[in-house]
Amino acid sequence: MAEHHHHHLFHHHKEGEQPVDAAVYSETTFVGGAGAEVDYEKEEKHHKHLEQLGELGAVAAGAYALHEKHQAKKDPEHAHKHKIEEEIAAAAAVGAGGYAFHEHHEKKEAKEEYEESHGKKHHHLFG
Numbered sequence: 001m002a003e004h005h006h007h008h009l010f011h012h013h014k015e016g017e018q019p020v021d022a023a024v025y026s027e028t029t030f031v032g033g034a035g036a037e038v039d040y041e042k043e044e045k046h047h048k049h050l051e052q053l054g055e056l057g058a059v060a061a062g063a064y065a066l067h068e069k070h071q072a073k074k075d076p077e078h079a080h081k082h083k084i085e086e087e088i089a090a091a092a093a094v095g096a097g098g099y100a101f102h103e104h105h106e107k108k109e110a111k112e113e114y115e116e117s118h119g120k121k122h123h124h125l126f127g
Helices: 040-074 076-117
Strands: none
Touching (some): 040 076
16 A cells, blocks of 8 residues: 655654654554554544634635725725735635645545445445
């Protein structure tokens, strides 16, 4: 099975250092003994939480972009500044939406791995 590398935005570790909750992120576990089973349900829940945070970030950034668009019309003296802030917020909304989409994919992958590990069969029609 191919190894998956998970990138974490808020959990930085020194090179070669294993995170405490590594069992959730790796196929083989160093915490709890070699070959310990991965808790896919916990991993799925983790990715669902991150997906929801991405969605929330997209909504918040989108709302701020709309606010700045309104401010640009309301305050013509500083319209250029508001327009730039609107564009930055819109870009942040797109980025957060992309992150939510990525985490949705990771959640689906964890669910599939869980189902495969518990003997549930997949019926793929086209591939």
